[in-house]
Amino acid sequence: MTTPPTPRTVLITGGNRGIGYALAEEFVAQGHRVAVTARSGEGPEGALTVRADVTDAASIDAAFTEVEAALGPIEVVVANAGITRDTLLLRMSEDDFTEVIDANLTGAWRVVKRASKGMLKARFGRIIFISSVSGLLGAAGQVNYSASKAGLVGMARSLTRELGSRNITANVVAPGLIETDMTAELPDAQLADYKKSIPAGRFATPAEVAKVVAWVASDDAAYISGAIIPVDGGLGMGH
Ligand code: NDP
Numbered sequence: 001m002t003t004p005p006t007p008r009t010v011l012i013t014g015g016n017r018g019i020g021y022a023l024a025e026e027f028v029a030q031g032h033r034v035a036v037t038a039r040s041g042e043g044p045e046g047a048l049t050v051r052a053d054v055t056d057a058a059s060i061d062a063a064f065t066e067v068e069a070a071l072g073p074i075e076v077v078v079a080n081a082g083i084t085r086d087t088l089l090l091r092m093s094e095d096d097f098t099e100v101i102d103a104n105l106t107g108a109w110r111v112v113k114r115a116s117k118g119m120l121k122a123r124f125g126r127i128i129f130i131s132s133v134s135g136l137l138g139a140a141g142q143v144n145y146s147a148s149k150a151g152l153v154g155m156a157r158s159l160t161r162e163l164g165s166r167n168i169t170a171n172v173v174a175p176g177l178i179e180t181d182m183t184a185e186l187p188d189a190q191l192a193d194y195k196k197s198i199p200a201g202r203f204a205t206p207a208e209v210a211k212v213v214a215w216v217a218s219d220d221a222a223y224i225s226g227a228i229i230p231v232d233g234g235l236g237m238g239h
Contacts, residue, residue: 006219008126009033011067011074013054013111014081016041018180019130022206023078026214035067035074037081054081054107057114064114076126076217077115079108079152084182086141097144104148109155112170116163125168126217129156130209133176133236136228149174153228160226169225171216176232177203200233 010027014020015036021044027034028046036043037052037060048070052063067074082104085096112127119125134142135149152172159170177183177194183203186194195201209231215221216229230236 005030005032005214007031007033008075008217009035009067009071009073010076010078010217011035011037011064011115012043012078012080013037013052013107015043015047015049018182019175019178019206019209020078020080022210023080023213026207026210027076027217030214032076033071035063035071037063054079054111055102057110060110060114064118068118073118073122074115075119075122075124076128077111078128078130078213078217079111080130081107082130082148082182084142084145084185086145088141089143092144100144101148101151104145105151105155108152112155112159116159116168119168120163120166123167125163125166127156127159127168127170128213128216129170129172130213131172131174131228133174133230133232136174137236157226164225169222171221171224171226172228173209173213173216174228174230174232174236175204175209176230176235178206178209178231179203180206194235198233198235199237202233204231204233 010032012023015024016038024036024043024047034047042049050063050066052059129152131152132149134146156170156172
């Protein structure tokens, strides 16, 4: 039988739209205390929205402090904020590369570093990184993005070794093609190609990712750490 959710304090980065917004909706629906970071806009009803840019450690620190004061110590953190700067290697500028790494990989590290303080004290924590099928399968035009997303796997596994004995888990959820602004930017021909290679024959909704992330954060998933959980309709099978 599924254990009823223990109410937790949850912080999700990039919760004003896309997958982050759906994550916040799901955690709110399950009765958790939920905060999202946003550079602009707001998270869903029932979630506290705080301003933060994951490329700026001071803004992350301020956001955590605000959430801790309002909702209590953060027990679940979802490093979701991310960007793409897709282009082929020879056209990829150094800024295209370093900006993606800074937001997706170093940004996640900044967030988790700040989150780990309270988790170590509480001897409880759930760290969840939103990676991507591209991180493991690779994707032409995404050398920067794939590298950033693959890096999250090493990060989760090292954190598992460092923090595992303190009842803190660190896992990677690797979505495939999800209907958000990020995929809306892709050319139709590329989307059609992807669709053909997805065994499920369709893209997923952000809510389908959110259900899995909420489960990884739950008591039922307490013994899962350092794992990669795909939500990709079979696109990345074998990674
Ligand atoms: P969106 O482009 O819809 O949303 C991205 C979110 O990240 C926004 O909230 C955005 O904030 C935020 N963000 C970006 N840069 C920063 C920053 N420097 N500081 C703070 N917040 C930032 O993307 P998705 O919802 O599709 O993607 C969410 C995550 O899921 C990303 O990590 C993405 O790589 C990953 N993913 C997405 C897939 C998909 O198919 N959509 C597939 C696999 C993984 P703002 O509104 O201010 O820009």
